[in-house]
Amino acid sequence: MKRKQRINNTICYIVLILMSIIWLFPFVGLVLQSFRGESGGMVAYLVPHEWSLKNYQFLFGNSSKFLTWYGNTLTIAIFVSLLQTLVVICVSYALSRMRFRGRKALMNIWLVLGMFPGFLTMICLYFLLKTLGLTEAGAVPGLILISVASSGMGYYVCKGYFDTVPKALDEAAILDGATRAQILVKMIIPMSKPIIIYTALVAFMAPWCDYIFASYVAFGYEKGYNVAVAMTRWVWTNDYQGFFTRFCAGGILVAIPVTILFMCLQKYYVEGVTGGAVKG
């Protein structure tokens, strides 16, 4: 019995180690390529022949707008994260705690709206933003506006969490003379820290990947790009051979802070996705 179990465990470890290698391989490759001195695109070897920092120097040098793009993305991420969390909390509280006419209808309408593919509305959104002067040079506030404006529909996870807070607590507070606003600020928000952190974290991570709409709104105006748009162009343009290692270096610079943040808040993320999956 003992021996059988040991063999069993050994197989498990082998599987896990193999998986770890597969899962980490692209990241290791990315790091190694970012330090590669010789130019060219994808090369047929993993470890660079010549180590160098010139890719990073290029990114921080004057000839690239990488820092502008990075700043744009960071600004978008921070604002979207704060505002979106605020909106989601407001909507979740109203839908979870208050009973008003049209509540069910509102939830159903939002559910149906969510089934339309988002890209289709892109052309229309673009011209709405253009009317407001928020494209090209104004791409950053424009993107923030769009992300925040429709974020109310993503209330599911947060509302599910609010629902688990016993209603008796609210009633007791109302008897003590608290208003609904005070209940939200003083009671529900402190009790829902995990889910609020989860909402903010997810909202913060999304803009780093936003390619489709960001490329559309900036529309060739280089200073309005975010990192995803700018660096995807590096890979796809025909001179990607020269830019490939720079893409790797930039990718590392983008990935490191986001990954560290994610790892620190992983606990809350797990709680959020698990809760969200169960409650739908």
Place this chain on the structure above:
Amino acid sequence: MDGIKRGNAVTRFFRWLGADLREIGRTFAEGDWRTKLSFLIMGFGQLCRGQIARGVSMLALEGGLLYFIFGFGWQYLTKLVTLGTIETRQDGRVTIYGHNSFFILLYGILGIVAILALIYLWRVNLKQNREAEGLLAQGKRLPSNKADLASLLDKNFDKTLLALPVLGIFIFTVVPIIFMICIAFTNYDVTHQPPSKLFSWVGLDNFRELFGIGGGSEGFGGTFFYVLGWTLVWAFFATFLTYFLGMAVAILINKKGIRFKKLWRTILVMTIAVPQFVSLLYVGKMFAADGLVNAYLLKWGWIKQTIPFWTNATYARILIIVINLWIGIPYTMLIVTGLLMNIPAELYESARIDGANAFQTFRKITLPYMLFVTGPFLLTQFIGNLNNFNVIFLLNQGKPQSMNLSNNAGATDLLVTWLYKMTINDSNYKIAAVIGIMVFLVTAIISLVVYNTMPSVKDEEGFQ
């Protein structure tokens, strides 16, 4: 059964409308001069009766909406039927701009929305007047301004909380969707592009083209069903393979006697943390003809020629599903790990005593529980995969393209990536809009059917 219900809804609506109109009439007939004047000047009655906060906001809203409708929207509203008649033309070297169909449609829709909003507010205004009169007639006092404002933080807190989010969704989600649905009934494409050209209403022509009725189709309907087929196949495999393999990995890590559980999980979770545009672009390049994978396979002598991962339709499809596992397994693993702890240990204990082996316990205990609990999650995953733009687009942009498919569709294109290409590369907005409506229909039908057959919906008590 359904017909009766719907009939009821219609009659109920008209009955409600009739009652409401009668109520408006009564408000006018029985109201005093303040109320009567409020029919024209919204908020007048409230102002006269000292409800300054209500009166001022009503008046301001009326002014703003009327200004928007007549100052801005009117010129577009009147042309909505034709979508513009004067073409842009060249007069010598000078371009004389005519009507712009795009803005006529967009601002026309906004104008209609503003009119509806005005009607609604007008009705609310009348209700407030009637209510105030009733209170005064009973000799009661009206709620003061302070009480009105304070109720926005208490009894009417929902209105405060929802006002901005609902407005935002309305302008930036609902209006664009209405616009998109309208586009499906026009001929807005590369030959009818504002501002140089006009487009106009064409009825159901685009839908006819999609289903190949009435000639003029260059295999368009065929391409649509080809892409739809792959979209469904992809969503099926992407959802269920990641689900079951992710569950297997979670159970593997959770197994008694396995150490460094946290380390294994952290390694896998890396793919969630690193932004997809970095990891997927790199992985996509790894499998390119000159990529690492081909290079090493050649070097080790396992293959003689490079494998055309991205240019062979079948290889590309399989590879995309496999790479999606790399993205998706950690996600399922996280969720399942959290849920595994909820399964009562006694169930496993008694199964072990009864002599069940590992596979049997999985099939009889773990799997049913998981399917039951994560039913809604599977559905959202499936819907998400139907519209999974990032994975397809960042890996190979839906290639390889084929001559047999119309509108530049590729073998790995999902409906959404195809739609994206149509708008960005070909400016074929009318067809893109039709495809968008089809995507909506597919999503809605699948959601409805699955949702109604899901055990966790049908039988909520099942596992409690």
